[in-house]
Amino acid sequence: MAVLLRLFALLFLATAARAEVLDREALGAFVRPPMSIGEPVNDRGVWELLNSGGALAGYVFETEPMAPLPGFSGAPVNLFVAIDLDGRFIDVKLIDHNEPIFVSGLGEAPFRAFLEQYRGLSIAQPMVVGTPYGDAEAGGALVYLDGVTKATASVRIAHESILAATREVAREKMQGLAAAPPAAPDPAYAEDLTWDDLVAEGIASRKVVTNAEVDAAFAGTVWADDDPEAQADPEGIYLDLWIVDLGPPSIRAAVLGAETQEKLDRLLAISPSEEPILVIDAGRHGLVSGDFVRNTAPDRLTASQDGLPVALRDADISVDLLPGVPEGTAMILRTDRRLGFDPSRPWVLEVEAVREHGMFQPELGRVALEAPHATPERFFVREGEAAPLSPAMEALRSRATDLALLGGLLAVLLLLVGPLMHRVARKGWLTPVRLGVLAVVTGFVGWWGQGQLSIVTVLGTIRTAWEGGSYAFLLYDPFGLAVWSAAIVGFVLWGRGLFCGWLCPFGALQEFAHHGGRWLRLPQWEPSAAWDRRLKGAKYVLLAGLVATVVLSPAHVDKAAEVEPFKTAITTFFVRDWFYVVYAAFWLVLGTVMFKGFCRYVCPLGAVMAIGGLLRGRDWIARRAECGSPCQLCKVRCRYGAIEASGKIDYSECFQCLDCVQILDDPKQCVPRILAARGPRAVPQRKAA
Known part of the structure; x- marks a missing residue:
């Protein structure tokens, strides 16, 4: 027993050197001919991907150096990723892992099959591991990746590793953006605000779309005549959308009732990296479909910043608004700043307008209504480096x-x-x-x-x-x-x-x-x-x-x-x-x-x-x-x-x-x-x- 206790003490006091990145030859074994590896981009395992003519076609890299999220064995899942210059996945392959369920349980075949789903997808598309709720939502903006039964947690670790590493490469090499840590609400900043102040300064932004404008977006398609209500009232309001970033305390104090503020404060105390966003629709749209499940990604709302997706999820908080705030369908969304979302910079909320054509197995038509938003930088502060993502909330939801x-x-x-x-x-x-x-x-x-x-x-x-x-x-x-x-x-x-x-x-x-x-x-x-x-x-x-x-x-x-x-x-x-x-x-x-x-x-x-x-x-x-x-x-x-x-x-x-x-x-x-x-x-x- 004494020997065992000494072994435990030794382990918890020791540290080990970080694993080295693969060299050109080792990484090149994963590249499909006629493509080949070019010059290294940095010292973290990112290399140029060259086409058959020797021109730059994209980038290849391994995930562990940039997103070392540990698996259940304690070691990260290391994956090979190849993306083109538009941020589309060319290939994702398994380099190394020690996930117990795949080592000698299910075998690696289902793991490799899971990774094949990324081919052809874009980093600009919001992706989640799971199953869509409701048959009518097939073909929506969210991309659902089939998990592996009995290994959902392990494939989610791999998924988050892929996204975190690929987003970093995409930001640095494709968008020309600095990899600075995102801004966070400044807890020390206080300002006495009212709803009218928020509207006057653009802190609360508004997007109004009439029925006629939606009809025009569907003009010339099979769905052009599939909204009789819009045709009967062309000047009626289809979408009357308000967007407010509730991260800064002064802003949410001007919008939310006491009970909702208390619930949101408890959420932020548990998950301080979350950025809460209030959306209100006083029009016909209603924000989500009838198949929407609380505490999941909204099925008709997506967001992007600098061309890259922003992962949104319902905060599952009932919304009580202060007097004077517009009434309508209201929900609080949340996103994780550790994924790169910077609330102090402009971003876009995309609202899907959906129509159905046909009685049996109707065809779905969709158009995206874009609502830009930005919150003044005075409410935020930049401190420290961006922490690696810990995607526990998706596991808790599922x-x-x-x-x-x-x-x-x-x-x-x-x-x-x-x-x-x-x-x-x-x-x-x-x-x-x-x-x-x-x-x-x-x-x-x-x-x-x-x-x-x-x-x-x-x-x-x-x-x-x-x-x-x-x-x-x-x-x-x-x-x-x-x-x-x-x-x-x-x-x-x-x-x-x-x-x-x-x-x-x-x-x-x-x-x-x-x-x-x-x-x-x-x-x-x-x-x-x-x-x-x-x-x-x-x-x-x-x-x-x-x-x-x-x-x-x-x-x-x-x-x-x-x-x-x-x-x-x-x-x-x-x-x-x-x-x-x-x-x-x-x-x-x-x-x-x-x-x-x-x-x-x-x-x-x-x-x-x-x-x-x-x-x-x-x-x-x-x-x-x-x-x-x-x-x-x-x-x-x-x-x-x-x-x-x-x-x-x-x-x-x-x-x-x-x-x-x-x-x-x-x-x-x-x-x-x-x-x-x-x-x-x-x-x-x-x-x-």
Whole structure:
């Protein structure tokens, strides 16, 4: 154990040199003939791309030097990108990665197929990983990239790496723009403003489009006569749009009601790099379609600055406006300044006017109505360098429902094993309640939510500490992060037991295997007490070996981590190479005759949980003076071997099954209580001779 702790200390104190960029020959292997690599543009891996005649055709680069967003192994996903002079993707290929789900889970084929979607797309197009809401929105301004089932977080990491690196190249080499950090609202600047002041100074900009102007935009197309309302009232207002940047405190104080300001302030406290933008439409347009889903990208609004897209997303805040502010459909959008959006410089909001032609499977026609906007620079300040993007909000949005359900499950579980523990532990209640919870954990947390915690995350965190990287990769999987948070809370309250006993999907499968073996009346086998003690140390040896692999041979970490069968049984649902399936099945079959052998003796994550359990602040299992001497009932019944002969609980091996709590509370099982109920025994008198 001391050696293991020293290894951890070494890792968290050390740093490593940054990976070198590929040279001409190595990068040239990814270029499709007849194109070739020209001269280097900078020292960060950007090279000229030459056509067959030797003329400049674009640029090629790798993403890691410019956007080193770490993946789940702790190492960035490094990708080859080729773009033409118009910012259109020529090719995107995989150079190097250590994403566990693709290394030996799903294989690299679905990852490479995902990257093929970029070919032909432009960096000027807003792109998101996901599925459009509503069939009617096919062909809209947003480009939706199909993710990879069971690997959404990993492909989102790759997507953000591609966009962040490509935008940097596009800004520097195609737009002639300086890569200075964007402006941010100046919190120290205060100005007393009213709505009339905002309008007079152009801080609140307005775009008005009549029905006749929209008709003119569709003139000569099949959609020319598909808006009877516009033809009946040509002078009527189709779009009456107001745009206000709410980032500066003085501006939002002149527009928003107190409740909305409070909600927006809370959002900005959590996400200080967000720039909120208010849009109000008093016309017919309505800003979004009927299929729009809150907290997602608006389906009929896009934005651009300097010809590059600005990612917009609904802030999911109900809007209460001050008196005097125009009424209409109002929503607050948000964009991340770390993506390069500069609120102090002019930008354009593009509003789509959409018409349908035909009754069945109608053709959709669209025209873009442009509304330029700029906010005076006096409200902003430029400080520091632009931070690398941490795109956690998209992951949170996509898992919002799952996270809400998980939060409810965790709240119920904490209640059951906390205040209601003694009621749950009653005879006749414990087994059905426990198996019911474990079934939900296996199905929802494991197979559906992909919330099986893994040693891979621990090793990725260690590798990040070793290499001095960012821990932002943890935010790409908010569902798993929520389970980790619950496990850490469990460390303080109960030790390792909350996760290992209640929240581990593979542990639940092993427990079901045990009950299946008993139902089949299979003979049960348990190691002797001496061998039980020896075998429990194996998981710490395996953990130390994995940590040493991170230091000595990081390229082999993913293979070494296959000592866990979690990826096979939970992540891929046994759809893997046969030898992985046989290995996972071995532990489940063994579980029918030996109670949870993998969890007790082999699991390196269990070793981590046991170490984390040292944070436990109390001995939560009550003991009696007679426990251990003379009563050994709890020790004999404990299938985890977590009770010593003295009656003391070994919390590093306790899985919080509550069996001993049931015995202690039951006057018909607890031996000291049974003896106390009988009263003092009369000493029999020896008969006289």
